[in-house]
Amino acid sequence: MNGVHDMGGMDGFGPVSPQADEPVFHAVWEGRVMAMMRAMGAAGAWNIDMSRYSRETLPPDVYLSSSYYRKWLLGMELLLLDRGFVDAGEIAAGHALRPAKQLRRGKFTPADVERVMSRGKFGRAAPAPARYRPGDRVRARNMHPPTHTRLPRYVRGHVGLVERVHGCHAFPDSLAVGGGDDPQWLYTVVFGGRDLWGDDADPTLTVSVDAFEPYLVTA
Amino acid sequence: MTKQPDHRHDRHGAHHDHDQHHDHGSELTEMQLRVRALETILTEKGYVDQAALDAIVDAYETKIGPHIGQRVVARAWADPAFRKALLADGTAAIAGLGLVSRIGDHLVAVENAPGLHNMVVCTLCSCYPWEVLGLPPVWYKSAPYRARAVKDPRGVLAEFGVTLPADTRIRVWDSTAETRFLVLPLQPAGTEGWSEERLAQLVTRDAMIGTGLPKRPHEAAS
The missing domain is CATH 3.90.330.10 (Nitrile hydratase alpha /Thiocyanate hydrolase gamma)
Incomplete structure (x- = not known):
């Protein structure tokens, strides 16, 4: 979706403001939100692309004015409601009022913690040979799906070079909407800075994205 | 290395949490209340064990960096x-x-x-x-x-x-x-x-x- 989360190349947000000696969490509740999100995902309530999509669907003004973990909380509440794990009355009451919905992998317990400490596995068996090889010229498709995608707007329509092939991976555009893995080849595609940003751009700049095969056409 | 928050004595979750920048007894923020409520619901429904949440937070505060x-x-x-x-x-x-x-x-x-x-x-x-x-x-x-x-x-x-x-x-x-x-x-x-x-x-x-x-x-x- 063409949401405000797709920020590459936007102006007007001001300078980057690094904080010296920043704590891991700025308040206790931030850690609890992070842990709940990871735990429920690991228990099978949703996948990572559904959780990204839930944040992307927050109203633009809310997305832009909320801290990072506030967005996580709001997205998680949406996921819990949409997927039937919690209802609005329970959120309002602050207590469970109805029987639980079965989690695909069951309750998340301390024995499950180590499993969430690394990313999931996204490599999949390839249903077909890779269409592209390193060195191939490709164009990022001019596509604007109304749902989740991982092709940022700033590369759409532009021509780049395939640099690496990362194998065949589960496809976020499908996973985000409950469509299953739909495995696709994944490539690092490199674009010239001036191709993306025009003649005034830094001539030394190149930018790459990791693009799934359905995002690309031969150029 | 990042500094550790100074609330390590008080890490057992929803019923004790407080913003590290505030003292005990200070008014709870909207976010604290909202997150506490959600954690209560998920725990009461049997979806998550609070000790498991504690362990995830602890790993990112003390082990992985x-x-x-x-x-x-x-x-x-x-x-x-x-x-x-x-x-x-x-x-x-x-x-x-x-x-x-x-x-x-x-x-x-x-x-x-x-x-x-x-x-x-x-x-x-x-x-x-x-x-x-x-x-x-x-x-x-x-x-x-x-x-x-x-x-x-x-x-x-x-x-x-x-x-x-x-x-x-x-x-x-x-x-x-x-x-x-x-x-x-x-x-x-x-x-x-x-x-x-x-x-x-x-x-x-x-x-x-x-x-x-x-x-x-x-x-x-x-």
Whole structure:
């Protein structure tokens, strides 16, 4: 979706403001939100692309004015409601009022913690040979799906070079909407800075994205 | 290294939590109340065990952080065979070090060289190599960084106090899939033959993201 989360190349947000000696969490509740999100995902309530999509669907003004973990909380509440794990009355009451919905992998317990400490596995068996090889010229498709995608707007329509092939991976555009893995080849595609940003751009700049095969056409 | 919050005596969750910047007894913020309520619901419904949530928070506060990446980079500087293995397959090479019990697939180390500087961003959300750097800092997840890193990296670097030669090529890696990128910075001149422990002191978190450079040799403890 063409949401405000797709920020590459936007102006007007001001300078980057690094904080010296920043704590891991700025308040206790931030850690609890992070842990709940990871735990429920690991228990099978949703996948990572559904959780990204839930944040992307927050109203633009809310997305832009909320801290990072506030967005996580709001997205998680949406996921819990949409997927039937919690209802609005329970959120309002602050207590469970109805029987639980079965989690695909069951309750998340301390024995499950180590499993969430690394990313999931996204490599999949390839249903077909890779269409592209390193060195191939490709164009990022001019596509604007109304749902989740991982092709940022700033590369759409532009021509780049395939640099690496990362194998065949589960496809976020499908996973985000409950469509299953739909495995696709994944490539690092490199674009010239001036191709993306025009003649005034830094001539030394190149930018790459990791693009799934359905995002690309031969150029 | 990041400082630890000073509430370690009070980490058992929803019924005791408080903002670390506030004293006990201060008014609870909207966010504290809302998060506490959600944790209560998920616990009462039997979806999560609070001790498991505690363990996740504890891991990111005390076990997983940039000290892991520092050791990886120091080894790559000290050991050419490891450097080669790291660049060929970051996941396998780092798994072989035994620093972390699990390492995600498709971790890609990208090497700076004279005349080439790499920088990592996630314009769409906040993708970051958690296993080797811990959770990302706020600025990495912020709109200014996500918006400008791909268009004006030199302007962003200036805000970190970094100025590169005008003819140094800049390569920005936008983390748009389940690949994760770790920058292997250039080893500072004058540190040849140093021990890995000493080299690790020169490796900053920002140098591994590409928004900083390693410390200079005199900044390491002897």
